[in-house]
Amino acid sequence: KKHWIAHLMILPFFIGLCVFSVYPPVRGLLISFFNVDKVTDKLTVFVGFSNYKDLFQDSIFLNSIRTVFTLQLPRFIVNCSVPFLYGELVFLIASKKMQSVYRMLLLLPIVCPGIIVSLIWTNIYAYDGGILNEILTRLGIVGENVNFLGTDHIVGSLIFMGFPWLPGTTGLIVISGLINIPGEVLEATKLDGCSTLRRIFVIDLSYLVGQIKYVVVFGVIGIFQDYSNQLLFADRVGTAIHVPAYYMYQLVQINQSIGKASAIGVVLFVVIMLITLATYRFLNGRDEENV
Numbered sequence: 001k002k003h004w005i006a007h008l009m010i011l012p013f014f015i016g017l018c019v020f021s022v023y024p025p026v027r028g029l030l031i032s033f034f035n036v037d038k039v040t041d042k043l044t045v046f047v048g049f050s051n052y053k054d055l056f057q058d059s060i061f062l063n064s065i066r067t068v069f070t071l072q073l074p075r076f077i078v079n080c081s082v083p084f085l086y087g088e089l090v091f092l093i094a095s096k097k098m099q100s101v102y103r104m105l106l107l108l109p110i111v112c113p114g115i116i117v118s119l120i121w122t123n124i125y126a127y128d129g130g131i132l133n134e135i136l137t138r139l140g141i142v143g144e145n146v147n148f149l150g151t152d153h154i155v156g157s158l159i160f161m162g163f164p165w166l167p168g169t170t171g172l173i174v175i176s177g178l179i180n181i182p183g184e185v186l187e188a189t190k191l192d193g194c195s196t197l198r199r200i201f202v203i204d205l206s207y208l209v210g211q212i213k214y215v216v217v218f219g220v221i222g223i224f225q226d227y228s229n230q231l232l233f234a235d236r237v238g239t240a241i242h243v244p245a246y247y248m249y250q251l252v253q254i255n256q257s258i259g260k261a262s263a264i265g266v267v268l269f270v271v272i273m274l275i276t277l278a279t280y281r282f283l284n285g286r287d288e289e290n291v
Contacts, residue, residue: 032262051263064242072223083167087174106171177211
């Protein structure tokens with residue numbers, strides 16, 4: 001009773017959390033067991049696991065699973081490794097002032113929306129007048145223009161898109177972890193004659209377990225949820241770059257197959273949860289070994 005004002009003040013946040021974060025996934029789970037054409041339809045036609053059965057017999061969905069690993073796995077590796085590479089390079093700079101400058105520069109990509117980056121790279125890859133084709137033809141590397149956004153080259157083009165892959169906030173998170181390494185530990189490595197490379201793998205990574213968890217977990221979530229490039233380029237190459245999240249979007253917006261789309265959402269949730277739990281278990285085990 002003494003804290004009723006505090007409870008009353010937090011009530012709007014709690015209601016919003018339930019309405020926008022708890023209710024949608026719960027209803028999505030329920031919808032996956034029904035034949036539903038619209039999200040607002042009543043759940044009357046129960047079909048059990050038929051949506052899941054149809055899903056795993058759907059060639060487009062099965063091919064999209066292979067595509068998500070072919071297309072997103074290299075990007076996942078880049079997104080997980082580049083922040084640590086940039087973080088170590090900035091940490092090695094002796095001047096604190098220059099470290100601050102480079103930390104600021106790491107945030108510059110955030111100013112530009114991801115869709116704008118994709119459109120810029122579309123112009124770079126363009127068949128007629130594209131910068132990349134102009135460079136390759138002038139250097140004599142290719143005899144004629146290459147259709148980088150065609151079916152034969154689209155996957156490689158999307159993987160390379162965004163080079164040099166500046167990490168943004170993830171780079172700052174890694175740098176903050178490196179800064180928190182005790183100074184006496186770093187001094188001890190110098191006195192023992194430890195090389196920079198050995199220090200990175202033996203000392204730095206052991207202090208960055210929390211940052212590694214963050215980067216890996218959100219990297220896994222990102223590779224299964226992201227379909228921004230598919231929205232831009234799928235019309236050019238058909239199902240060649242379909243991923244499960246984009247196929248789910250199509251089922252909702254075009255095919256009006258809400259039940260099947262919800263089944264994809266449930267499958268993605270289970271996959272992400274299992275990978276996240278495995279990541280935490282592995283990294284926690286490594287952390288205990290280091291302790």
